Amino acid sequence: MVWVKRLGLLLAALVVLIVAAIIYVVVFVDPNQFKGELQKIAKEKANVTLRMDGDIAWSIYPQIGLSLENFGVALGSDPELMSFSKAEFGVQLMPLFQQRIAVDTVRLVDLKANLKVDKNGQPNWQVQTAGTTTTSEAPATETGGDNSFTIPDIALDELALVNAHIIYEDERTGMRSDVVSNVTFNDVRLDDAWPMKLDAKITQSNLDGSNPMTADVDFGADFTLFAERQSASLANLALNASVSGASLPASPLSMKMNVAQLDFDLPQENASLEGLSINTLGMNIKGQINAFQVLSAPEFNAVLDVAEFSPKEVMSKLNIALPEMADDSVLQKASLNIAAEGSTDSIKAQPISINFDDTSIEANALLNLSPLNWDIEIAGKNLDVDRYLPPVSETAASNSTASSGSSAQQANAAAQDLIPVDLVRSLNGHVGIAFDNVKVKNLQLDKVELDSTQTNGKVRIAPAQVTLYDGVAKLQAQLDVTGSTPRINVSPSIDSVEILPLMKDFMALEKIRGATNLTGDLSTRGNRIDDLIANLNGDLLVNIKDGALIGTNYTKMVCKGIALMRTETLNEAAFHADTPFETMRIPAKIVNGQVSTPGLRMQSLTLGVTGDGVISLPTNSLDYKTYVSLVGSGLDASCAVNEDVANVQFPIVCKGNFMDDAAGLCRPDVKGFVKAFADKELDQAKAAAQAKLDAEKARAQEKLDAEKARAQEKLDAEKARLEEKKDEAKQELQDKLKSKLNNIFN
Numbered sequence: 021m022v023w024v025k026r027l028g029l030l031l032a033a034l035v036v037l038i039v040a041a042i043i044y045v046v047v048f049v050d051p052n053q054f055k056g057e058l059q060k061i062a063k064e065k066a067n068v069t070l071r072m073d074g075d076i077a078w079s080i081y082p083q084i085g086l087s088l089e090n091f092g093v094a095l096g097s098d099p100e101l102m103s104f105s106k107a108e109f110g111v112q113l114m115p116l117f118q119q120r121i122a123v124d125t126v127r128l129v130d131l132k133a134n135l136k137v138d139k140n141g142q143p144n145w146q147v148q149t150a151g152t153t154t155t156s157e158a159p160a161t162e163t164g165g166d167n168s169f170t171i172p173d174i175a176l177d178e179l180a181l182v183n184a185h186i187i188y189e190d191e192r193t194g195m196r197s198d199v200v201s202n203v204t205f206n207d208v209r210l211d212d213a214w215p216m217k218l219d220a221k222i223t224q225s226n227l228d229g230s231n232p233m234t235a236d237v238d239f240g241a242d243f244t245l246f247a248e249r250q251s252a253s254l255a256n257l258a259l260n261a262s263v264s265g266a267s268l269p270a271s272p273l274s275m276k277m278n279v280a281q282l283d284f285d286l287p288q289e290n291a292s293l294e295g296l297s298i299n300t301l302g303m304n305i306k307g308q309i310n311a312f313q314v315l316s317a318p319e320f321n322a323v324l325d326v327a328e329f330s331p332k333e334v335m336s337k338l339n340i341a342l343p344e345m346a347d348d349s350v351l352q353k354a355s356l357n358i359a360a361e362g363s364t365d366s367i368k369a370q371p372i373s374i375n376f377d378d379t380s381i382e383a384n385a386l387l388n389l390s391p392l393n394w395d396i397e398i399a400g401k402n403l404d405v406d407r408y409l410p411p412v413s414e415t416a417a418s419n420s421t422a423s424s425g426s427s428a429q430q431a432n433a434a435a436q437d438l439i440p441v442d443l444v445r446s447l448n449g450h451v452g453i454a455f456d457n458v459k460v461k462n463l464q465l466d467k468v469e470l471d472s473t474q475t476n477g478k479v480r481i482a483p484a485q486v487t488l489y490d491g492v493a494k495l496q497a498q499l500d501v502t503g504s505t506p507r508i509n510v511s512p513s514i515d516s517v518e519i520l521p522l523m524k525d526f527m528a529l530e531k532i533r534g535a536t537n538l539t540g541d542l543s544t545r546g547n548r549i550d551d552l553i554a555n556l557n558g559d560l561l562v563n564i565k566d567g568a569l570i571g572t573n574y575t576k577m578v579c580k581g582i583a584l585m586r587t588e589t590l591n592e593a594a595f596h597a598d599t600p601f602e603t604m605r606i607p608a609k610i611v612n613g614q615v616s617t618p619g620l621r622m623q624s625l626t627l628g629v630t631g632d633g634v635i636s637l638p639t640n641s642l643d644y645k646t647y648v649s650l651v652g653s654g655l656d657a658s659c660a661v662n663e664d665v666a667n668v669q670f671p672i673v674c675k676g677n678f679m680d681d682a683a684g685l686c687r688p689d690v691k692g693f694v695k696a697f698a699d700k701e702l703d704q705a706k707a708a709a710q711a712k713l714d715a716e717k718a719r720a721q722e723k724l725d726a727e728k729a730r731a732q733e734k735l736d737a738e739k740a741r742l743e744e745k746k747d748e749a750k751q752e753l754q755d756k757l758k759s760k761l762n763n764i765f766n
Contacts (some may be wrong), residue, residue, distance in 0.1 A: 031629050045116060054153065055072050055076060056736075057261060059072065068093055068094070068095065068098070069093070069094040069095070070092070070093060071091050071092035071093070071094070071100060071103075072088060072089060072091045072359050073090045073091060074088060074089035074090040074091065075088075075089075077748040078086050078210040078566075079196050081285075083115040083280065084602065087106060087107065087108045087109070088104075088106070088107045088108075088109075089105060089106050089107075089465075090103075090104075090105065090106075091104055091107065091268075092104070095145060097588065099144075101133060101134070101135075101145055101300045102131060102132060102133035102134075102145065102373065103131075103132050103134065104128050104129060104130060104131050104132075105129055105130035105132075106128075106129040106130060107124070107126070107127070107128050107129065108125075108127040108128075108129070109125065109126055110129075110573065111654070116255070124175070124176055124177045124178075125176060125177050125178040125179075126176055126178070126180070127178070127180045127182060128180070128181050128182065128183070128184070129181070129182045129183060130183050130184075131181055131183075131184035131185065131186070132185050132186075133184075133185070133186045133285070134187050134189075134293070135186065135187065135189070135595055136189045136190075136191075137189070137190045137191060137192060139191040139192055141192060154528045157354060159314075160617060166613040168734075172268070175208070175209055175210075176205070176208035176209075177206065177207065177208070178204065178205065178206055178208070179204070179205040179208045179214075180202075180203065180205070180258045181201070181202065181203040181204075182202055183200065183202065184199075184200070184201050184202070184203065185198075185199070185200050186198075186199045186201075186701075187199075189227060191227070193227070193228050194226055195224060195226065195227070196221070196224070196225050196226065196227050196229070196546070197222060197223070197224045198221055198223040198224075198225075199221070199222050199760060200220065200221045201218060201219060201221070201237075202218070202219050202220075203213045203216065203217070204216065204217050204218075205219045205243065208696045210245055210246070210247045210458040210709040211242065211244065211245075211246055211247065211248075212244065213242040213244045214242065214243045214244065214245070215240075215242055215243075216239075216240065216241055216242070216243045217238075217240050218237070218238070218239040218240070219236075219237065219238050219239070220235075220236075220237045220239070221234065221235070221236055221237075222234065222235040222237060222521075222696050223235075227752075231265075231267060232265065232267075233264070233265030233267065233268070234263070234264045234265060235261055235262065235263045235264075236261065236262045236264075237259065237260070237261045238259070238260045238261075239258070239259045239260075240256075240257070240258050240259075241254040241255065241256060241257040241258070241279075242254070242255040242256050244327060248308060249285065249287075249517070250285075250286040250287055251283065251284060251285040251287075252282045252283075252284050252286075253281065253282060253284070253287060254279065254281070254282040254422070255280070255281050255282075256280070257279035257280075257282060258276075258277075258278050259276070259277040259279075260275070260276050260277075261274070261275045261276075261277070262274045262275075263275075267565060269338040269339050269340055270337060270338045270339045273300070273301070275298060275299070275300040276298070276299045276300070277296070277297065277298045277299075278295070278296075278297045279293055279294075279295055279296050279297075280295025280296075281293070281294045281295060282294075284314075288312075289312065289313045289314050289316060290309075290310075290312050290313075290314070290317045291309075291310070291314055292309070292310045292311070293308060293309040293310075293312040294308045295308070296308060296309065300475050301333075301334045301337050302329055302330065302333050302337065303326055303327075303329045303334060303336060303339070304326070304327045304329070305324060305325070305326050306324070306325045306327070306510070307322060307323050307324035307325060308322065308323055308363050309321075309322040309754055310322070317363065317364070318364055319361070319362065319363040320360075320361065320362060320363075321359075321360065321361040322359070322360050322361070323357075323358070323359050323360075324356075324357070324358050324360075325356070325357045325358075326354075326355055326356040327355060328353050328354065328355045329350050329353070329354060329355070330351070330353060330354070331351040331352075331354050331376065332350075332351040332352055335351075336626065343410060343754075344409065344410055344411060345408050345409065345410065345411070345676075346406055346407055346408070346409055346410065346411040346412065347407035347408075349377075350377050350407045350408055351376070352377070353375075353376065353377065354374070354376035354377075355374075355375045355376075356372075356373070356374050356375075357371075357373040358371075358372045358373070359371060362387075364389065365385065365388065365389055366387060366388045366389060367385075367386075367387045367389070368384075368385070368386050368387075368542050369383075369384070369385045369386075369387075370385070371383070371384060372384065372385065377407070378402050378404070379400060379401070379402050379403045380400060380401055380402065381398060381399070381400040381573075382398075382399050382400070383396065383397060383398045383399070384397045385397075391448065392448060393448040393449045393475075393626050394449035394450070394451075395449060396449065396450070396451045396452070397451075397452045398452065398453045398454070398455075399453075399454045399455070400454075400455045400456070401455065401456040401457050401458070402457050402711065403455055403457070403458045403459070404458075404459045405458070405459060405460040405461075405572065406460065406461065406462060408461055409461075416727065430687070436548070437501070437547045437548065438547055438548060438549065438552075439501065439506050439547050441501045441506065441547070443498065444474070444477065444501045445477045445501055445502075447474035447475070447479065448474060448475050449473070449474055449475075450471075450472070450473050450474075450475075451470075451471075451472045451473075451474070452470070452471050452472075453468065453470040453472075454468070454469045454470075455467070455468045455469075455470075463488065463522065464486040464488065464489070465486050465488045466488055467485075467486070468484075468485075468486050468487075469483075469484070469485045469486075470483075470484040470485075471483065471484075477500065477501045477502040478498060478499065478501075478502065478503065479498070479499040480497070480498050480502050481495065481496060481497040481498070481501075482496050482497075483495060483496045484496075484497070488517060488522065489517050489518040489519075489521050489522045490516060490517065490535075491514065491515050491516040491517030491535070491536070492514075492515045492516070492517070492520065493512070493513070493514045493515075493517060494512070494514075494515075495510065495511070495512050495513075496510070496511045497509065497510045497511070505515060505545050505546060505547070505549050507543070507544075508543065508544050508545070508552070509541075509543045509547045510541075510542045510543070510558075511540065511542075512538060512539075512540055512542070512560075513538060513539050513540075514536055514537055514538035515537055516535045516536070516537060516622035517535070517536050517537075518533075518534075518535060518536070518571070519532055519533065519534060519535075519567075520532065520533040520534070527622065530569070531569065531570050531571060531572075532564070532567060532569055532570060532600075533567045533568045533570055534564035534565055534566055534567020534568065534601075534604070535564065535565050535566060536562065536563070536565070537562070537563045537564075537565075538560060538561065538562050538563075539560070539561050540558060540560035540561060540608075541558050541559060542556060542557070542558035542559075542560070543556075543557055543558055543608065544556045544557065550638065553613050553637045554612060554613045555612065555613070556610055556613045556637065556639050557610055557611055557612065558610050559608065559609055559610070560605070560606075560607070560608040560610070561605075561606070561607050562604075562605070562606040562607075562608070563603070563604070563605050563606075564601075564603070564604040564606075565602070565603055566602065567600070567604060568599060568600040569598060569599040569601070570597075570598050571597055571598065572598070572599055572686070573595050573596060573598060573599050574599045574627055574646075574648045574672065575599065575626060575627060575648075576595040577648065577670075577672055577686075577687075578648050579595075599624070599627065600624055600630075600739070601622045601623060601624040601627070602623055602624055602625070603621075603622070603760045604620075604621070604622040604623075605619065605620070605621045605622075606619075606620050607619040607620070613636065613637040613638045614634055614635070614636055614637070615634070615636075615637065616632065616633065616634055616635075617631065617632060617633070617635075618632045620632065620646070627648060627649070628648070628649045629646055629647065629648050629649075630646065630647050631644060631646035631647065632644075632645065632668075633645055633674070638678050641676065642674060642675065642676065642685070643674075643675050644673075644674040644675065645671055645672070645673050645674070646671070646672045646674070646686075647670065647671055647672075648669070648670050648671075648672055649669045649670070672686055672687070673687060674686040
């Protein structure tokens with residue numbers, strides 16, 4: 021066991037030697053002699069001015085080191101930027117015997133920094149020089165005058181900031197950030213990875229401290245600083261954050277972020293981020309980002325991918341209450357993919373791919389930032405809007421109850437502004453939309469296309485086009501909010517749209533059938549429903565071909581009125597339910613919400629219908645009269661009338677609230693029928709008297725013509741006799757004259 025004894029003696033001797041060396045250093049080496057050297061190194065290497073008010077003292081445990089209390093840091097000759105209550109430097113023992121410091125650990129305790137940006141955008145951490153501004157971290161080199169700097173050689177086992185308190189204020193945005201953090205770097209060596217850990221509590225508020233929002237952050241990564249290349253990287257970055265605040269929809273909100281690699285190259289001003297992964301609110305976001313010229317003229321490109329998630333669950337976690345929807349299964353799945361690039365002047369996103377439920381959307385967007393304007397193109401398919409709307413009651417009773425219960429809400433809605441005028445005035449851009457297979461309000465739209473421009477308080481739609489029900493509907497419109505009252509101009513057109521399935525799907529109304537065409541120009545003004553209806557003016561022309569009035573038989577109405585007049589019984593069951601027609605023409609004139617149709621005309625093989633009256637949109641009422649005539653001889657066999665009523669115009673009156681059953685509002689006008697018959701009989705009596713008078717006139721004329729003929733014959737005979745006598749006298753005179761002439765010359 022002699023060797024054990026000898027080893028023990030050797031270790032004891034070493035300990036005594038180390039203790040003696042430490043005592044020597046502590047007793048005979050004054051650390052304050054290094055103040056000047058520290059200040060000189062800081063000034064030369066980083067253009068930093070150190071304030072060192074307290075003495076530098078030795079510390080023995082847990083390692084040999086220096087401690088300094090109460091010192092501050094200023095950039096160049098600027099005011100002091102930050103201060104520390106205490107700094108601890110772990111030093112290597114042997115270099116101290118050579119009167120030099122070799123630091124292997126640094127702990128800065130209670131850092132306090134006040135960073136400010138004034139209203140002109142000038143930060144207080146930049147060195148002010150004779151009319152120019154340069155960053156203190158980038159003093160000019162001997163050869164350059166550029167903004168490069170030399171990173172001093174660093175070799176530390178640990179670099180730590182303990183209880184660092186940083187306040188950042190920006191007068192341009194009116195925001196204040198208050199950060200309390202602890203940061204630790206281990207194995208600090210240039211060109212090698214430094215494992216780092218950070219925990220921080222960040223409070224962001226207005227400059228006066230109002231509306232605070234707090235984030236608790238845990239951060240870890242491997243940090244590498246490359247001196248020669250003047251670049252840095254973070255690898256295996258992991259961040260956990262929890263954000264709280266009264267302005268958040270839910271508090272706290274948590275997030276986890278991982279980054280495989282984050283690189284920054286100072287001379288090239290380039291940065292790249294790869295392997296980004298963010299998990300929050302049940303969403304998993306992945307992507308990568310590249311940035312260029314980040315310190316001078318920033319540009320970037322990025323790709324982000326949001327894996328399939330449940331929007332309904334996200335909104336639930338955010339305490340956002342969704343309205344009741346017709347389909348409870350909607351908003352259960354969605355995903356997003358976006359590729360973007362841009363600069364401080366513009367951002368371009370192309371493509372943007374969005375999928376939610378059964379709908380897919382592809383979009384391109386260009387956003388110019390100065391001045392703000394945009395150009396957006398959207399294409400999609402398979403959108404059932406009805407799934408996202410409130411459920412529709414299935415029975416009339418429930419409809420009535422719902423209508424009654426919501427009357428106050430409807431009144432409030434009618435009294436509210438419809439158009440956000442200030443928002444519309446701020447719009448400046450272009451939006452194009454093309455959607456295939458759209459369902460809205462039970463309307464089946466094969467294709468929806470819209471092109472809209474927004475500028476200077478005017479929104480133009482030129483055009484909107486919808487392909488539906490074997491036809492096409494187009495619309496050109498303009499919204500103008502440049503004045504005190506919004507103005508709307510609309511020019512609709514419909515080409516060969518089958519109106520029966522449209523009305524059936526849209527309003528569950530089966531009252532008319534036929535291929536419908538429409539043209540018109542409408543205008544209105546106001547910002548509430550009542551005002552827009554009351555100020556509606558314009559003209560419409562509707563033509564419907566090869567159609568029918570469903571559930572209404574005008575022939576039956578006329579025949580019923582005739583039967584009532586004649587106290588006869590009509591076999592109503594023999595009539596068809598509908599009124600077919602070849603054409604219906606409805607020219608509508610709208611004045612302040614009052615619609616009149618003086619030129620309404622419907623024509624069929626057996627009927628001719630004209631009409632006029634007033635349809636009041638503000639009061640949902642109509643006061644209308646149509647005139648029905650049974651034309652030709654093709655009358656319904658069950659209509660017990662004679663041909664003498666053909667072409668008589670029989671009146672049908674429609675009056676009441678047109679939100680009720682339209683067919684139930686119409687009935688034969690009995691007084692009108694009486695007048696029609698009286699007018700018919702009067703016309704017939706007038707016709708008979710006229711015929712008798714015409715016959716008497718004809719007989720008198722015939723007699724007169726006969727007498728005239730006889731007198732003419734007698735006159736002609738007398739004329740002939742006189743002519744004959746005249747010829748005889750003429751001949752006799754000629755003979756006498758000839759005889760005398762012969763006597764003279766003979």
